[in-house]
Amino acid sequence: MFEVFTHFADWLAYDLVTLSPSSKIGDAVHFFIEDVSKIYVLLVIMIYVIALLRASLNVERVRHYLVGKNRAVGYALGSVFGAITPFCSCSSIPVFLGFTSAGIPVGITMSFLLTSPLINEVAVLLLMSLLGWKFTVLYIVVGMTVGVLGGAFLDAIKAERWLQSFAQKALAAGQNAQLADAPEAEQLSLAERHRFAKDETLEIFGRVWKWVIIGVGLGAALHGFVPDGWIEQYLGKGQWWTVPAAVALGIPLYSNATGVIPVMESLIQNGLPIGTTLAFCMSTVAASFPEFILLKQVMQWRLLATVFVMLLLSFTLVGWLFNGFSSFL
């Protein structure tokens, strides 16, 4: 169903601009046009549709679903809601406090907060369109597993000891409080859903469109100008250090999944192993310094550092695991 973008790029690059399909530059330009047009069209349509569907799901309702759940169910639910709730990372602090003050254990709250950036609509969409559904499903499963296990781990080490004192008090008060009534599910009219979806689409597209150009531009340059076999030879032969290196490289690229995924497409086509790619992608979308510093308001340094190291280690393990298994696939 994506061939239309290939034809469009054929026409624009080879017919209109008359580049040769066999030249490096022709190849790179074709790659650029095909990917940018495909990503733009998909982003606009899919963000709109997804927003339309989930317009009435908000963190207040999620909180109600999570209150009083037993741990195992709680981590899984926290992770699922983290994946599907529309939620801006700048709301991390109020959501953390809202969940905590309702007596929800820190681990379940963190399952929600860790999964949320990992599985966001833009990253999933780009993975789906550029790397195919198999990689995308793998990514979602691994991402939710990291969220669930990360939450369970934080409860196992009693992470609530290292909250800031006012957050600790809110948690204690919440655990003793009566359960509030369910917030009424908002009955949204189609017009209201459309308005929400339109706002979301404009906001997200306005934020990411330039990263698409940058990312695909880099991908196209790699595609056209890195010698065939170079990546495979130096990074693709199961060298163990490529995974931690990819994770470390992902940290400063925070939240620019839009720019990074097209580069990954190019790297994978040139022979970068799947585990290394997964680890890189996760580190890029989820390990962001500015967002971690924000959490300082509710967490002591010790907990903050623990969460960060936990994430980096789990992404590295994921990378090694999949690189190891890929030879059996």
Add this chain to the structure above:
Amino acid sequence: MKQETKQIKVLGSGCTKCQKTAELIERIAAEQGVEVNITKETDAQVFLQYGVMSTPAVIIDEVLKHSGSIPHTDQVKGWLA
């Protein structure tokens, strides 16, 4: 017809959406000739106090009016009328 100055708080972690929300309210208040006193709150304890879980949130005269997005122009006009 001198009205009392409305006390408006915009709650948020200082992201662009919160900035835009404050600017929007300021602009519309100026257009409508309503006196407002806008403060931006970034303190986590304030979020907890008002029970706000998504930002930007708008508190007018101690009442939570809106949370989770930049409000629409007509919403803001309604609050200030």
